[in-house]
Amino acid sequence: MSNPSSFPDPVQTPAIRIQNLTVSYGPKPALLDINLTIDPGLLVGVIGPNGSGKSTFVKSILGFVKRDIGDVYIQGIPTEKAKGLVAYVPQRGAVDWDFPITVREVALMGRYGDLPWYRQPSGKDHAIVDDALEMVRMQEFSDRQIGQLSGGQQQRVFMARALAQGADILLLDEPFAGVDAATERAILDVLDRAKEAGKTLVVVHHDLATAAEYFDRLVLIKQRLYAYGTPAEVLHEDLLSEVYEGRLRVFADLVGNRGDK
Ligand SMILES: Nc1ncnc2c1ncn2[C@@H]1O[C@H](COP(=O)(O)OP(=O)(O)O)[C@@H](O)[C@H]1O
Numbered sequence: 409m410s411n412p413s414s415f416p417d418p419v420q421t422p423a424i425r426i427q428n429l430t431v432s433y434g435p436k437p438a439l440l441d442i443n444l445t446i447d448p449g450l451l452v453g454v455i456g457p458n459g460s461g462k463s464t465f466v467k468s469i470l471g472f473v474k475r476d477i478g479d480v481y482i483q484g485i486p487t488e489k490a491k492g493l494v495a496y497v498p499q500r501g502a503v504d505w506d507f508p509i510t511v512r513e514v515a516l517m518g519r520y521g522d523l524p525w526y527r528q529p530s531g532k533d534h535a536i537v538d539d540a541l542e543m544v545r546m547q548e549f550s551d552r553q554i555g556q557l558s559g560g561q562q563q564r565v566f567m568a569r570a571l572a573q574g575a576d577i578l579l580l581d582e583p584f585a586g587v588d589a590a591t592e593r594a595i596l597d598v599l600d601r602a603k604e605a606g607k608t609l610v611v612v613h614h615d616l617a618t619a620a621e622y623f624d625r626l627v628l629i630k631q632r633l634y635a636y637g638t639p640a641e642v643l644h645e646d647l648l649s650e651v652y653e654g655r656l657r658v659f660a661d662l663v664g665n666r667g668d669k
C-alpha cells in the first residue's frame with residue numbers, strides 16, 4: 409500500500425547520548441570517560457557490582473551530579489535544558505514513607521512541575537494521573553495512604569508519578585530491590601507496558617541472573633563502561649569475571665541463562 413505522505417527515514421535522534429563523561433566525588437572518579445548512545449524505545453538494564461557507579465550514571469543522565477568533563481544529551485538537548493524530557497524513580501530507601509500522603513497525591517506530584525503555584529490540578533491533570541495509575545495497576549488504591557502499601561506497590565506509585573510527568577525517558581534506580589517474586593513480575597509488567605507506550609527505560613538492576621530475560625540492552629559498568637549491547641553480547645564470562653572479580657561464583661549458570669534477544 410502506498411503512503412502519500414511518506415518521507416525518507418528521518419535520522420533517529422538518540423534518546424540519550426553521553427560523550428567523554430567523567431564524574432568525581434573525591435580523588436578517584438566514580439565514572440571515567442563514558443561514551444554511550446541509547447536509541448529510543450529500548451528497555452535498558454544497568455549492571456555492575458556495588459559501588460561501580462550505577463546510581464551516579466543515572467544521576468548524570470538527569471544532570472543531578474556535577475561532571476568533571478563530558479556532555480549528556482537527552483533527545484539531542486543538553487541535559488540541563490531537558491528537565492521535562494526525563495523522569496526519575498529513586499531508590500526506595502530515599503523516600504520518607506511515613507509522610508501522610510495518598511497514592512493519588514503522589515502521582516499528582518508528577519504534574520506539579522507543569523502547574524503554576526496558584527492553580528489547582530485541572531481535569532486534564534487528573535486524567536493523566538488516572539492513566540498513569542491504570543498503567544501501574546494501582547487505580548483502586550488511589551485514596552490509600554502511601555505508608556500502608558507494600559514495598560512493590562509503593563514502587564509502582566512512584567512509577568506512576570514518573571509516568572504522569574509525560575517524559576519519554578524514564579530512569580529507575582533498583583526498582584526490584586527488596587521486593588518479592590510476584591511484585592517483581594508486577595514491576596516488570598509496568599516496564600514492559602511503558603515500553604509498549606513508546607518510552608525509553610534505563611533501569612539499574614542488581615541481579616545478573618534475570619538481566620538477559622528482562623532487558624533489550626545491558627550497560628555493564630564499573631567506573632568505566634565495559635560493555636553496551638544485547639544481553640548475549642554483554643553477558644560474557646571473561647567480561648563478567650573482570651568486572652565482578654571474585655564476587656561472582658555462578659558464571660556457568662549465568663552464561664547458561666543468557667538470552668539471545
Ligand atoms: N554523594 C557521594 N559522595 C561521595 N562519594 C560518593 C557519593 N555517591 C557515590 N559515591 C561513591 O561513588 C562510587 C559510585 O557510587 P554509586 O554510583 O552509588 O554506585 P552504585 O550505584 O553502583 O552502587 C562509590 O565509590 C561511592 O562510594
Ligand SMILES: [Mg+2]
Nearest residue numbers: 462463464581
Ligand atoms: Mg546505587
